[in-house]
Amino acid sequence: MRKPIIAGNWKMFKTVSEATAFFADVKGKAEVDGVETVICAPFTTLPALVEAAKGTTISIGAQNVHFEDNGAYTGEISGVMLKDLGVNYVIIGHSERRAYFAESDAIVNKKVHAAFKHGLTPIVCVGEKLEEREAEQTKDVCKVQTEAAFQGLSAEQAAEVVVAYEPIWAIGTGKSSTSADAEDVIAFIRDVIAGLYDAATANAVRIQYGGSVKPNNVSEYMGQSNIDGALVGGASLEPASFIQLVEGAK
Numbered sequence: 001m002r003k004p005i006i007a008g009n010w011k012m013f014k015t016v017s018e019a020t021a022f023f024a025d026v027k028g029k030a031e032v033d034g035v036e037t038v039i040c041a042p043f044t045t046l047p048a049l050v051e052a053a054k055g056t057t058i059s060i061g062a063q064n065v066h067f068e069d070n071g072a073y074t075g076e077i078s079g080v081m082l083k084d085l086g087v088n089y090v091i092i093g094h095s096e097r098r099a100y101f102a103e104s105d106a107i108v109n110k111k112v113h114a115a116f117k118h119g120l121t122p123i124v125c126v127g128e129k130l131e132e133r134e135a136e137q138t139k140d141v142c143k144v145q146t147e148a149a150f151q152g153l154s155a156e157q158a159a160e161v162v163v164a165y166e167p168i169w170a171i172g173t174g175k176s177s178t179s180a181d182a183e184d185v186i187a188f189i190r191d192v193i194a195g196l197y198d199a200a201t202a203n204a205v206r207i208q209y210g211g212s213v214k215p216n217n218v219s220e221y222m223g224q225s226n227i228d229g230a231l232v233g234g235a236s237l238e239p240a241s242f243i244q245l246v247e248g249a250k
């Protein structure tokens with residue numbers, strides 16, 4: 001039985017004071033039995049959020065990690081540093097990082113290994129561009145990205161990965177994938193993982209949908225048998241909306 005997981009991805013939004021005010025508003029409310037709640041926040045807000053989250057069921061995640069433990073990598077943050085803060089999750093390979101920061105499939109895989117090395121659970125993003133969808137390459141793209149991300153992971157590690165299927169054309173556009181289309185691609189991604197490992201491992205992996213998920217459509221996605229939650233950008237920024245997303249995942 002896979003536990004649904006709602007993860008907010010704040011992207012480059014919120015100062016420390018805004019983050020702590022948000023947390024105070026959702027504490028006790030975005031905590032729902034049977035649903036895992038994660039807030040993936042900017043690095044600068046992580047210490048305050050980790051502190052605020054103590055004694056709650058809300059986990060705190062980062063939005064990126066470098067694949068080395070330390071070194072001359074100006075501006076980067078490592079898994080050692082995130083674990084030291086008490087962070088539990090990290091988003092890896094978000095399409096914005098792939099597009100704007102040249103993250104290749106090989107880099108994504110190195111980051112996934114770095115996450116496991118330091119006891120962080122990776123939320124690995126895969127998904128196609130609009131032109132790839134129009135060329136009917138959605139599944140090919142997701143297969144390549146998924147296989148690359150999982151390369152070299154043991155079955156035990158693979159079972160712990162959270163995958164977020166995010167069609168790029170649906171991110172921040174208000175154009176969400178239909179729940180049936182998302183289910184079709186996510187079931188396919190699960191089959192790809194089964195091909196790499198076995199059915200039991202694939203059935204343990206939680207796969208989220210992401211792309212214009214809102215309080216009014218989250219339960220539609222959650223009603224699909226292969227969709228185990230959502231990675232949410234815009235609608236995760238307001239406390240009331242975030243609480244509704246978590247409640248909608250029950």
Ligand SMILES: O=C[C@H](O)COP(=O)(O)O
Binds near residue numbers: 170171172210211212
């Ligand atoms: O990581 C989250 C996704 O990029 C979705 O963003 P969005 O909910 O604003 O469309």
